[in-house]
Amino acid sequence: MSKAARIDLEAVEAAIRAAVLSAGADICTELLKATGKGRRSAQVICGCGQVMRSTGIERKVLTTVLGAVPFDRSRFECPQCGASRYPGDEELDISGTTRSPGVRRMTARAGSRQPFKEAREDLRVYAGIEVSPKDVERVAERIGETIAAWQRTENEALLAAAIPRSNEKTIPVLYVEMDGTGVPMVASAVEGRKGKQPDGSAKTREVKLGCVFTQTFTDAEGFPVRDPDSSSFVGAIETADSFSSRIEAEAVRRGLYEAEKVVVLGDGAVWIRQLVEMHLPRAIQIVDLYHAREHLSDLCRVLFSSDEKKMIHHRIRWWHDLDQGMVEKIINEARMRLPADAETRKKAEAELNYFNENKERMRYAEFRKQGFFVGSGVVEAGCKHIIGSRLKQSGMEWTVRGANAIIALRCLIHSGRFEEFWESRAA
Template sequence: MTNKIEELQSKRKILFTRLTKVGDFRRGTISVNYRKCGKAQCWCAKEGSRGHGPQYIWSTKVNNKSVSKNLRMGPELEKYAGETESYRKFSELCKEMIKLNEELCNISLAIEPESEEELEAMKKKLPETIQEETQKEIETMLKIIFRARKLKGKDDLEALEMLIRTGMHKIGSRLLEKFLNSEEYISPSQVEVCSDGHPMKYIEEREKEITTVVGKIRLRRKYYYDSKCGKGFVPKDCELGIDGSSLSPGVRRIIGIVGSNRSFSLSEADISELSGLQINSKAIERNCHKLGKEVESYVNQLEQDNPSESNSIMYISMDGTGVPVLKTETAGRKGKQENGESKTREVKLGCVFTQIELDKNNRPERQENSTTYVGAIESSEEFSKRLYAEAQRRGIERAKEVCIIGDGAKWIWNIAEENYSYTGIFERAIQIIDLYHAREHYWDCARAVYPSYRKKQSKWAERRKRELDDGDVEAVIRAIKRLSPKNEEAEQVCKSTINYFKNNKERMRYNTFRAKGLFVGSGVIEAGCRSVIGQRLKQSGMHWSVSGANTIIALRCLIKSHRWEDFWEAKSAA
């Protein structure tokens, strides 16, 4: 094997020498043209005449556009003819050089031991080789550092940091490449089988360039083929988690965390600045969507995660928030625009958190890091299944008390009372309408009935506040009935508000809820709508597909639920 490498290296030296002797060259070809002027009396019109000429034309392509030039006979023609011939020789030598180098690379990367003794020798030599390359890289960096200090007369810390980071990445990539390509020799005769149990035939070793957190490396892998399935298989790609991808798991992790927080175009710049990796925004977008689907599958398979304690109170809260989508995603849907169209789709977001004790002021206190999120653009029925699964993961059966908090949206209380195919799972839950949302309703009446009298509005609403805080919903209803609306619009506001309080009165016994030490506000889920959804999916100029939005929502819910590390550990263990 060593002799073969030396032979190829010798041929390469000869090719390099021949390349240096090619001389000046230019691309293109020279053609010889004859033309007929079209005059009947001219000799070129006679039969057998080729026409006026010869005319020598040099032509080539620049940026996919044809470029040509008429050449004068004599020195100019001879010069162009010589240069184009030199280019032809240069091209042939380059092709030969590429072929030879590929053969050399394949052999040098795939030096396979012919005996156990040779294998052991290769293993022992690897650390020595890596140390030599590391030493060379460090020496190169030091030369640059001392040269810069001499020129500037001082140290530039920022430049030094970035230089050393680049150098360390170069060392790291070489170390990683050599380590991954130095595995013990696997005999091509080893039998690999596909998922259907068919034996696969070893074909050859193939290289693959992948981007890692320390830079690009070339990976050597064994390629097998299953003739029955008509598919190829690379065991090493599956083992390393790079099957169907040119990005390492570490890079995909970086993409996931950055791309879930920033727009894809800004993520490209952030990743470049923070890690030195050049990954375009489209690749970031594709990988974020792919990760989002993997996250969805992972969460669905979770059995129990961060389960509640037996003495805890579990809160389940829901809300909806609009996300801008592509026009095709709102076709046929009624919206709030003047023309009746919609520009958004509603994301249903749910959260689960727990409370064990009260704070020093006897107010309910949420357990630290106890909040987990689920969400998607989907129907209420589908979302109820998602939320139910999360409540189960969090140990709803173990909780001392279960509370459902939300605003007045009908779909929230449909889930709470019916929970669709899971009827009764929340039947023991205490249902609480967000206090601040309830207050907004009687304020709507005050503004409608006393539109020009702010003092009257405040005085009337203040009395309703005391009644509502005391859980006396009936008193609030009676007060609204006593109002004298001056127009049909105000009358309609009062009627709808009365119905609202009647339909939700048992969810507004705030004196009882507070006596039990319970939360009466939906601040956690409202903040979640802003932090989990709004900060990433509602930026200026964004328009999502439903599937694209859902993958990013899945990513953000996982991260905000403190499951990011667990997700990657599960992927590594798979």
């Protein structure tokens, strides 16, 4: 090929894309001319009950994925209270914003995945959309809040309909996993709270994260296999009480009543135990094996701090006993080795207490025989990936409101429900 015939493909791509988008924006402008003005079949009614009067046409310029699109629509005003409405905006889902649904959706998605500044860069490079980092934050927050409200309504309906949809048990095992993870907060969000800082103050708030998934098969060795794409996540910075309803509703949505068996995996924390007793009473509770092992290691450190060989020896032995679910044996053996020093003894007894209270939830040999998962790896991965990788980056500080909006967005996207949410808005 001669040099003269060679084309600069990238320049051509960019030029054609710009031209196509511009033509698209023109088409969009034409299409919108039929919306939001002209004779209406029904009166426009104010929130106060009055019939509103048209005050003529007003233009707003929309930012769309095709570029700027002018939109002329009628404005209505209430003679009674002075409130205004734009029925055209309501029809197009652009009330109180100049950003089209398509732009808002992309913006929210980008802002949920990365810091707002980087999201803004990506939107510019990938989609040619110009927004400020603050815009990204506002849009992502607003959509996150809308998602949270949408889910509140959904959850209320799920919990109100306490009757099983059918008696057929179509899900062999439904798992519910829960965990907590700290997120760094602005000072005002942790004021007066107790925390792990040297002076007893707090820098973080706990996000409670829950995960629901199903399991149908075990592999050739009898190990459980999680059903592909079956995990969904819910979470928020909130009280154990609010979270209880949230996770119960999610379990109902995912088939709590259709499940033959329900297994709850957690770290043995008291709030999780109470939650299960109140909200998931027929569930089989299992303390995550790795948390239990961690506690055993701590116990060994307290009992044998002066003798490393003994410490390792007991740890190996007791881990083995733990695998067998022989918690009473561990407790009895440890009781005979309690240190004389009052302070250390107290620490050791606290650990023993943890095992004593959770022993029925640590029958690992039995759980394995039934083909259950004994580790809460899915929710822990969720804590890292859904919460940590976005909300715990260095230098970040969140308000409760901002964090919860992004958590709602990220949980929904990772549950594969973003599309569903968007369609419910359009309906």
